[in-house]
Amino acid sequence: MAIVSRGFQGRRRPSDHRLPPGQYETRDFPVLSAGPTPRVDRDAWRFSVVTEGNERRSWTWSELMALPAEDRVVDLHCVTKWSKFDTPWRGVSLDLLLRDVDTEAEFALVHSYGGYTTNLPLKDLLDGQAWIAYRYDGRDLAPEHGGPARLLVPHLYLWKSAKWVRSLQLSARDEPGFWETAGYHDYGDPWREQRYQGD
Amino acid sequence: MARAAVSGRLGERLRWRVATLVGQRVETPAARTLVLDVPGWPGHLAGQHVDLRLTAEDGYSTQRSYSIASAPDGASLELTVQRVSEGEVSPYLAQDLLDGDLLELRGPVGGWFVWRPEQSEPILLVAGGSGIVPLMAMIRARRQLGVTTPFRLLYSVRTPEDRMYVDELQAPDPGLEVTFLYTRQVPEDWPRFPSRITEKDMAAVAWPPSMLATSYICGPTAFVEYAADLLVELGQPPDRIRTERFGPTGD
Structure with a gap:
């Protein structure tokens, strides 16, 4: 049972029912990254999916742009406690990118330019739940927010939505990524408040 | 190898604890250091943070993360809070708290932005x-x-x-x-x-x-x-x- 903080009023908002436990709403778009922002040239950019059998399927930037894009407005939830509602994105659904990939893998380890990694179940990347996003709020995605393209998996804490996404390594095993190795949760469902290992 | 920066059973390390404010220091016109006594504190690495949970009388509750300012020192823990005008939590922490008040916290959290004493590089x-x-x-x-x-x-x-x-x-x-x-x-x-x-x-x-x-x-x-x-x-x-x-x- 929580103890009451003497004299603490708090600030309730009409939108509080959209907040997962322990989160608060922000109207800004904070930036959280572990190191310097990588600058990735679109001409050299590739996105790849690598199966457990080491088969690789890659897309160049112009190939990605040639695919049908989806516009989605989603809520973001960061493990550092802020949530941001109604964020507008454009990207290519991973359903489309993974459609012809032959795999029995159950997990994906996401790799980014700059060396970041994060892990999640493959099924969380399917069924209209995840995109390779390259526009935000009507503009090209800024480098500090993961441009040229980032993974967008809004139903999980935002560290799973890897910035500067480079590849998906599919695997039968759930291999912890960067923050997961440092004690953060392997799945990261904000509605179950899975912030840290053991939550 | 333990995956977390401070070893110990995770369920124990990450349970919510009740801290008592035992002292305060004014650092700048907008910032105050809170000196907390946290029974059972498992220790921390320099650079880690804690999650604080504040609960109003009607049960409304919200959380924030704050960096730890102190070196590991038994059950004593110091946080420095910068007051953000219009903030929901920081004005309460930096202005309204009195010695003896209780705060719920858990941690330490964060295993990346840390300095470990065994690092030998400049x-x-x-x-x-x-x-x-x-x-x-x-x-x-x-x-x-x-x-x-x-x-x-x-x-x-x-x-x-x-x-x-x-x-x-x-x-x-x-x-x-x-x-x-x-x-x-x-x-x-x-x-x-x-x-x-x-x-x-x-x-x-x-x-x-x-x-x-x-x-x-x-x-x-x-x-x-x-x-x-x-x-x-x-x-x-x-x-x-x-x-x-x-x-x-x-x-």
Whole structure:
């Protein structure tokens, strides 16, 4: 049972029912990254999916742009406690990118330019739940927010939505990524408040 | 190998604890250090943070993360809170709390933006504003352990009165070099005009790339972005630069 903080009023908002436990709403778009922002040239950019059998399927930037894009407005939830509602994105659904990939893998380890990694179940990347996003709020995605393209998996804490996404390594095993190795949760469902290992 | 930075059963380490405020220090007009007694505190690494949970009488509750300012010291823990006007939580913590008040917290959290005493390479700390807090924990941990690893601190603030821990930073601490930068107003007879951090400022403190130093940068997003870019341009390998960005989150 929580103890009451003497004299603490708090600030309730009409939108509080959209907040997962322990989160608060922000109207800004904070930036959280572990190191310097990588600058990735679109001409050299590739996105790849690598199966457990080491088969690789890659897309160049112009190939990605040639695919049908989806516009989605989603809520973001960061493990550092802020949530941001109604964020507008454009990207290519991973359903489309993974459609012809032959795999029995159950997990994906996401790799980014700059060396970041994060892990999640493959099924969380399917069924209209995840995109390779390259526009935000009507503009090209800024480098500090993961441009040229980032993974967008809004139903999980935002560290799973890897910035500067480079590849998906599919695997039968759930291999912890960067923050997961440092004690953060392997799945990261904000509605179950899975912030840290053991939550 | 334990995956977390501080070992111990996770269920125990990450359970909510009740801390008691046992003292306070004014650091700047807008910042206050809270001295907490946390029975059973498992210890922490310099640079880690805690999650605080505040609950109103009607059960409404909200959480925030705050960096730990103190070196590991038994059950005692210090947090420095910068008051953000219009913030929901920081004005309460920095103005309204009284000695004896209780706070719920859990942690320590974060295994990346940490300095471990066994690191032998030179260290550069770059702080913007309240980003000094986790870096101060590193300076204090180094001093407490008597480690001789060379440390440099570049600390950018708007005006002289915005400096936290100023007496402590100006006291002799062999192997620690402290450089202040002022962006709005400088002390009397200060040799540099007020301006944001420049390449020249950074070049004066960056370790030669061949020394394989580790750099820690903490502060507001724009500051961290710019400072990290400067270090990369000066030849520091990106994987030797660790960043922690604050806000702008309105709190």
